[in-house]
Amino acid sequence: MSRLVLTPLLLAGLFRVQRLPREDDRGAFTRLFCAQELASAGWTAPVAQINHSRNAQRGCLRGMHYQRPPHAEMKLVSCLRGAVWDVALDLRHGSSSFLQWHAEFLSADNGRALLIPPGFAHGFQALTDDAELLYCHTCAHAPAAQAGVHPLDPRLAIVWPLPTGQMSEHDAGQAALPADFEGLRL
Numbered sequence: 001m002s003r004l005v006l007t008p009l010l011l012a013g014l015f016r017v018q019r020l021p022r023e024d025d026r027g028a029f030t031r032l033f034c035a036q037e038l039a040s041a042g043w044t045a046p047v048a049q050i051n052h053s054r055n056a057q058r059g060c061l062r063g064m065h066y067q068r069p070p071h072a073e074m075k076l077v078s079c080l081r082g083a084v085w086d087v088a089l090d091l092r093h094g095s096s097s098f099l100q101w102h103a104e105f106l107s108a109d110n111g112r113a114l115l116i117p118p119g120f121a122h123g124f125q126a127l128t129d130d131a132e133l134l135y136c137h138t139c140a141h142a143p144a145a146q147a148g149v150h151p152l153d154p155r156l157a158i159v160w161p162l163p164t165g166q167m168s169e170h171d172a173g174q175a176a177l178p179a180d181f182e183g184l185r186l
């Protein structure tokens, strides 16, 4: 039976999720989400929203986005086409890894996904043209609770593999993290 293999990462609560397809001469059947298997990684809420991101050009940079409490959410980010450099940034108040980030190479070929707990900002850079992501969220989109951090903020020193390509005006115009930012109280 197709299943998901979870690997805890250095930033507490962050997991790599490895999809194990079941292949045969017709093709493959792959599990993308399983509440029972993901419960051990803290996914205990129903899926509130599933989103699809299509990125036409290699180098496109989206993020770093999060929803403020009480709309802070868990996300499962899966790459279904092409490849992306996927980054999760710890913004949790009091976290031993506060302002640290983790990057994961997600691709349709490697079948990896990133499970991101509440209190993290998320962003990615497309490493191929036509890179597509599927997002599962535990909270619905709450525009009034949307917040972000500039993906090129020197204080965060996030490493992006490619020169910066397309960015939304919103993302490009995001302010640097305030010096007195104490983190998200969840």
Ligand SMILES: Cc1cn([C@H]2C[C@H](O)[C@@H](COP(=O)(O)OP(=O)(O)O[C@H]3O[C@H](C)C(=O)[C@H](O)[C@H]3O)O2)c(=O)[nH]c1=O
Pocket (backbone or CB within 6 Å): 051, 053, 062, 063, 065, 122, 123, 124, 135, 140, 141, 168
């Ligand atoms: C997130 C979201 C957006 N929208 C609307 C709002 C805009 O009119 C349009 C594009 O939104 P945005 O430019 O915020 O899309 P991205 O830049 O891809 O943002 C996403 O990518 C980053 C990396 C993430 O981690 C978030 O899941 C999400 O913020 O879709 C919706 O209707 N529902 C939604 O859930």
